[in-house]
Amino acid sequence: DVVLTQTPPTLSATIGQSVSISCRSSQSLLHSNGNTYLNWLLQRPGQPPQLLIYLVSRLESGVPNRFSGSGSGTDFTLKISGVEAEDLGVYYCVQSTHAPHTFGAGTKLELK
Amino acid sequence: QVQLQQSGAELAKPGSSVKISCKASGYTFTSYYISWIKQTTGQGLEYIGYINTGSGGTNYNEKFKGKATLTVDKSSSTAFMQLSSLTPDDSAVYYCARGAAIRAYWGQGTLVTVSS
Numbered sequence: 682d683v684v685l686t687q688t689p690p691t692l693s694a695t696i697g698q699s700v701s702i703s704c705r706s707s708q709s710l711l712h713s714n715g716n717t718y719l720n721w722l723l724q725r726p727g728q729p730p731q732l733l734i735y736l737v738s739r740l741e742s743g744v745p746n747r748f749s750g751s752g753s754g755t756d757f758t759l760k761i762s763g764v765e766a767e768d769l770g771v772y773y774c775v776q777s778t779h780a781p782h783t784f785g786a787g788t789k790l791e792l793k
Numbered sequence: 794q795v796q797l798q799q800s801g802a803e804l805a806k807p808g809s810s811v812k813i814s815c816k817a818s819g820y821t822f823t824s825y826y827i828s829w830i831k832q833t834t835g836q837g838l839e840y841i842g843y844i845n846t847g848s849g850g851t852n853y854n855e856k857f858k859g860k861a862t863l864t865v866d867k868s869s870s871t872a873f874m875q876l877s878s879l880t881p882d883d884s885a886v887y888y889c890a891r892g893a894a895i896r897a898y899w900g901q902g903t904l905v906t907v908s909s
Binding site: 718720729730731732735736741742773775777780781782783784786787 | 837838839840852854855856888893894895896897899900901902
């Protein structure tokens, strides 16, 4: 199975600070159809996960543009440009290129 | 608006089965696959499988073959997941989500607790 390694496991930030989360894959996530199925999710406490970014860098409808995704192959990054209080929670990367689909272990974003 | 409404929490005995439902609304049910995901504190998020809501065709994570069975009822726009031969390791929150590769909508989750 593809292993997704997220770093850091915990991130402490102040409101307004910009932060980045890394997701590294044990295999290239480039699909034979040319797409790279790497998505980012946010799970707030007591809530189901919410899709933020799909296909590496596409912003899901309704998601603030302070969120951005980048990367290719095996190396991906989620950036939050100016953390807001509502951004606190656990961030997951998930790949759907290879079966079985797999999730990173998560990065918990908390207030400093 | 798109909604996925899951059935309520289940308390089950070891060796028994449970069947969780996921009722979709706000879109054409057969236009999107439904995925199922397991969440535990220890193992995090795990992909169980997905079902083609039009044809009923399924794709399972090998780990969950024999454990989970995915079905749909198109007449009620509802997807189901049956978990069989339950053990304490099956205690988790189970989510349904719309889509196979890009899951933009999730149900609220169903807590399954397996205990004697």
